[in-house]
Amino acid sequence: MIARLAAAAALAAVLALAMPAHAQDASGKFGSFELGAGSYRPAIDSDFTAPGPYQTVFGGGRSAMFRLGFAKSLWSRTGSLELGFRTGFFSKSGHGVFASGANQGQKSQDRTSFNIVPTSLTLTYRADFLPERFGIPLAPYGRVALERYNWWVTKGSGGWSKSGATNGYSATVGLAFSLNFLDQGMARELDSDTGINQTYLFFDVTKSKIDDFGSKKSWNLSDDKVSLAGGLMFVF
Numbered sequence: 341m342i343a344r345l346a347a348a349a350a351l352a353a354v355l356a357l358a359m360p361a362h363a364q365d366a367s368g369k370f371g372s373f374e375l376g377a378g379s380y381r382p383a384i385d386s387d388f389t390a391p392g393p394y395q396t397v398f399g400g401g402r403s404a405m406f407r408l409g410f411a412k413s414l415w416s417r418t419g420s421l422e423l424g425f426r427t428g429f430f431s432k433s434g435h436g437v438f439a440s441g442a443n444q445g446q447k448s449q450d451r452t453s454f455n456i457v458p459t460s461l462t463l464t465y466r467a468d469f470l471p472e473r474f475g476i477p478l479a480p481y482g483r484v485a486l487e488r489y490n491w492w493v494t495k496g497s498g499g500w501s502k503s504g505a506t507n508g509y510s511a512t513v514g515l516a517f518s519l520n521f522l523d524q525g526m527a528r529e530l531d532s533d534t535g536i537n538q539t540y541l542f543f544d545v546t547k548s549k550i551d552d553f554g555s556k557k558s559w560n561l562s563d564d565k566v567s568l569a570g571g572l573m574f575v576f
Contacts, residue, residue, distance in 0.1 A: 376571020380405040383564040398434040405430040426460040460485040471518040483512040514544025538575040
């Protein structure tokens, strides 16, 4: 009888230890990878009387800036602190404007494009202890970044007419929804097979200041308002 009770107690202890271990990430936590896109319109015209050169050539609408990023986890006890790198691409096409002559100020038939490859060094905190420990499928996050926007303008012939780089910074707040809660069994299999602990659908808002820290000689590539973005994030 005593032997049976001892065996039952030992089994209960093993199960009790196994349950919290099962609830945690099976593969540990290394970092994250994200793919997303957001709305963007550079504030080049902020230094000109309306309509400015950007609006004249490319119109006043917003366009998509595509981004991808990788981050390495620095700390993951209560939430995650990550150091990362992001890049992406933005392009807007329009028609050039005659700078002189009888048609000065009028649009030409030649097409031109304005292109940006943004690069960012980021520091992100994500409160992913909420889905991992408390079963809440939402993880708010905040990010600060040093930015460098490498840009070029093409001529109608396809060559570059002007190019450069503008530096600055940005701040982001966002909310990530854990897709693991939709199918926890599949999430465990994905973690076991690939090491992906969490898959998030995210939405965020970014305010940027990309003007070479107030330089009057640089193009202002800050977003003219705020950038709204969304995408997928994989934590592994």
